[in-house]
Amino acid sequence: MLPCARAPTMSSLILRRWIPVSTFSPSKTSFSSAAARASYYERTIEHLKIGRHTRVIFQGFTGRQATANAKESIEWGTRIVGGVTPGRDGEHLGLPVLPSVRAAKDHLKPDATGIYVAAHQAAAAIEEAIEAEIPLIVAVAEHIPLHDILRIHSMLNTQGKSRLVGANAPGIISAIGRCRIGFQPLPTFAPGHVGIVAKSGTLSYETVASVTRAGLGQSLCIGMGGDVVAGTNFVDALKVFEHDSDTEGIILVGEIGGRAEEEAAEWIKEYKRRSSNPKPIAALVGGILAPPGRVMGHAGAWVGPGENSAEKKYRILQDAGAVMVDHPSHFGQVMKDLLAKSGRNVQKIQNSASASAASGSQRRSYHTSARRPRPTPASRLGATPFQKRGLHLNSAQAADLLSQHGITVGAEPLSTAEPSRLISLTIDRSARSPSFYISPSTHPKDMHARARHIPFSYNTGPTQETLDTVLQHTQLSAAPADAVSAVVQLLRSLWSLYTTHEAITLSTHVSLAPSTKQGAGSSPIQVTSPSLSFDDAAFRSCKRHADLHALRDTSPSAIDAAELAAERHGIVYIKLPGANNAGTNQTHSIGTLVNGAGLAMNTVDALSLPSAGTSGSSGSHVAANFLDTGGKATSETVARSFELLLGDPRVAVIFVNIFGGLTLCDMIARGVLLAFEELGLEERGVPVVVRLRGTREKEGQAVIAQSGKRVWAFDGFDEAVAKCKELARERSGGTVGDERHC
Template sequence: MPSSVHLETTRPLRTWLRALSTTSSVRSYSYADTLPNLRIGSHTRVIFQGFTGKQATANARDSMAWGTKIVGGVTPGRTGEHLGLPILPTVRRAMELLKPDATGIYVAAHQAVAAIEEAIEAEVPLIVAVAEHIPLHDMLRIMSILKTQSTSRLVGANSPGIISAVGRCRIGFQPLPCFSPGSIGIIAKSGTLSYETVASTTRAGLGQSLCIGVGGDIVPGTDLREALSVLESDPDTAAIALIGEIGGSGEMDAASWINEYHSRTSLPKPIVGLVAGADEARGHIMGHAGAFTAVGEPDANAKIAALKNAGVTMINHPAKFGAALRARLVAAGETTLVSQTVKSNNNNNNNNNNNRSSFGVRSTTTTTTQRRPFHMAPRGGRRPQRTGTPSLGAAAALAAATPSASASASASAGVGHQQRRQIYLSEDKCMDMLRAAGQINCGAYSGHGERRLLAISIDRSARSPCIIAAPVAAPAIEQSSTTQDAKKFPFDFRRGGPDELAVERIASHLRLSNKGSAVDSLRRVIRGLVDIFYRNEAFLLATHVVERLGEIKVVGARFGFDDAAFSSGGRQGHLQELRDASAQDDPELAVAKKSGIVYIKLAGDGTIGTLVNGAGLAMNTVDALEQAGGKAANFLDTGGKATSETVKESFGLILRDSRVRVIFVNIFGGLTLGDMIARGVILAFKELSPRVPIVVRIRGTNEEEGQRLIAESGLPLHAFDDFEEAAAKAIELSRVDQTRL
């Protein structure tokens, strides 16, 4: 069992204690019963937690103007009015008086967990948490709570939220100018990739129905498979865009679900997909907290293959979603639907005076009739109401901290300053931790005995910790993600480790020869790993072990801990001093961190410097360049709240790399404005005087103004709005050695 230190730092609050004290009937509850709560629309009554904060205020104004039925909000200890709507001091009180269907949590990461738990205790049907950098163990605890009830459904964290374009209901921070009512359901791990997908489907005349941002967290409250099951029965959705990325097995679970869906459905809804991160930098987090491939997880190429085999049309850039979905719908005989959607979108575009950017819609001629029975709900139409589900029971509202009016907008929106999410220790410090955990034999590998993998990590599909075991390990501990025959043994976060039966199964899978003393020795090692996992809030504890004379000996170790526990939660400060000195930030990374930029210098002979907004789009840009015959020198995400100064700093980072022969700026303006990016490019050019050519592609919010600024700057910039044309130009210029010109 975990130590008392663990209990002090990570023991749940009243909701979890209540769940543990209930009778066995709690087992009849299913978190899956809450899936209907995702069907938001014009009927959805929404409250905001952190209502009077800067970010929530701006978001509420925009959402209400768009049509979202916001009925009030919560700020601890306050009553009165804000934006003409009631302020209440607790979520419980808001539930009693305002009867909301959903809550949007607009608070900073260190306040988000208490806010989520307060919403669960108040039994809010849908909880949307957008903040980044919530500590992993806090989210594991939240998931253990959610699994004990069937009333509340969570979207997020690290998510842009959920939005119904048909029902004009936004709970999140999605850029509204991109959206138009229509027939395409969108499920995405990446915010920026989803925004460009929205724009692409709008340009194709299809529009959107329900868009679910599952987010890039390690343990999301709603995953890809669950979102697919909702869109399957959604009456407004005719086809689905599925956007995945590296990290976890969610895409494989989605592929299995799609195979089963096709086997039981005569006319399934077409699905088009994209998976970002095929050219990931192993050992790095690619922007999102969950964007890394861990032990026993498939890489992006395996996910793409699985989805293809399931009948998904796979593309390599989000701008292609509109054309691919249109083609699938036409092939399925849905041209009447396509034509209806075009007419609706044309009318909507003519009437939408708040749209800050142009997303042209092409008309389509109707040639056949629709084959699959399909209901097109009118714009703003009511979605099905949720059905009654078993209740977790009433609980006293928590006096949990939620943000003050001065809370950081970028922090509460889940964007802005980027934090390191991983702390790795040197092997000798890992071994010291194991010895301190008690009676664990550690030492160098003598060359005798088969090395086996024994690790603790996260089973993202189960949304719980797990033991990972493999009878044969990779040659080096750092290569653990490539280990074959690795099997996961998940355990409930609240239980404090695997039970005795699981230990026996782990021993069997490891093929231990001496089933007596060897199992006892294995039990001690697992107990020590579990203690370290909880006590220090680890995300990965990987060891190589050998069996010698009936004893398990640890001969290699690589430990990783969640830095958000310190940077957001103020815990685990002792790990900062133990951080592996060989992995300390180099000067480029220090500059990037200070400026809120995620920068990874890629290995190899890449010559194209990339500057992109959004982690998913940055991964996809690296992938798409590779597939087109180019080679990126870096991954660079300017962050969701990039400024002109941030863009200039990004140029400086890229230009420090002597391999770079061209800079490719690929921006889709969602929260980031196209004109602001253009000003940053112009500022960087004037102040840094780069000696390499610059290719600029700007689409999305304020794209026309951004393109105009570039065109009128008088600077030697290559400007495009089409990604493939821009990428082709960058690749062409990358093959020219500028130093010889």
């Protein structure tokens, strides 16, 4: 068994053999000139073109999940040639098992490896694959500690042999080439000509199913993944799709967090300028109604310092020329229309495999969001300056921890004569590295407008060039020598704390101390307003920093009791604001139960859009909550989810929206019936609308249809939403119909 990866010391990082000295000189290089190094990794984009030729190995090959996945993939046509299990040498599934990736590389000549090990083992497995120079590395595990991933990217940035997809991604799949490296639901896919790249697994499955039902099929589908830092991003995928002769149309599925969507928009604008007949591009961005300050299921689904909201990303992509949709079930018809308008032969693009694989199309017409009013975004309902995720210390705890690293926190200065600067140590997701996020102002009106990221290598930490840039941008380089020295020491201390405790964001305000306050032993700078957050995956996956994470405040004033209870069952539950949005007459009455963070975000967004049956004096009934059961939900998880929803007195209707990948639809259906029995739903009179698509959907629908319970079952999302709102209006008026739809 691989050990739990541990963040090494800086000196050990520099001595690791994977750093090519000829191309990376720590003494001379600052990450501010990272383009030269990044170009090495960019050379590996070509490895994303998988197909029948791709020789695949599995790491963790003999494990239960890997075995089941390998059987499915081999039957589908994937060319799996063997695998790796540390300490073993023999056969499994009639294929060779090697004790190391290096041995597998020598004997099996793989083009790609799928890493099927738990989060606490995944980082070491990825490092082993990089050191063996495997061309494509696919990591599906979620909850890999952030600093382990940062260390991995410091390796990737200095080489040009290996490309990473993931982590926390469904993987990559070529429907044309019958090559799957991941856990995508195979019945949903059909060979075709639409390329898809997505952050969310469940949203990608919905997208694939829609494209399949439209008869278009897929060429290549790349799961970018929902982690803070992704091995492959939207632009990487777009570069592949542009030159792929099998790809005629492109779909991009984004969400809150990072700048990947904005970078994709910049690429799209340039692509449309240089191409005489560009391939049509459609897109979606989930999380428009994500409440500020919350992590929406995925580790990376939070708005960091200086990052734009989902609503802003949506408009940036739209302005770049992408056609935006409000729900992935609409992508198929949208893309069919776009292909026809582009002059491409849609009839030729449609293939019989797609048509025969379709299990029935959506009965309602599609709607692009250009035709439908957008919901009121969370960004307009009051935003916080920094998103919180993982462990967030209160001000007293933060001051105490900073003092242990030689940083004294003072009270807020009474005088505003001396300007205060923002100095934050966080992540630059685009550079795939740590970064100082700094501004010469802390005034709410212009702090972020004047701020910039100063990324640097995780290997070396901030170089002198990095420190000088920070001083210049914060307008402190001309300060007295003792103040400059104190700021430099602050930056170094923050970096030490950042790596020692595996932080996500360390933020402070810094100002020069008034001359009247200076004296013997006093500091020439004042540090105030500390805000510190740390990676909970380091503790949950690897049990690191237990003493720090024991400081978490779980009192009712710090975290909602229902949300804390949800955590114990592996559920991410966030109660949405109860007050009606100004001027919208919205009632938060629909409880949502969804598998997958991206799909849960989009469900909340889509419920806030007008649809059939929403008119009337009672106003619009919208989502009361975000609830992600996770990708491996059980019947018990579903029952506990119902319990959470029923604990909110606002909930008049429950909407179960499932697209099965790892999650089995029949298992979800049994969980719904378990909730009926345990929680007395019939007696409570709370109607349930269920939409089951994906893995074992027919079996799940049959379980619901034969139950005799008060459940309405639908294939289509629009129909299900319309029924939810109809039932919510009837309940608000005191009546609910007895009709059942299955």
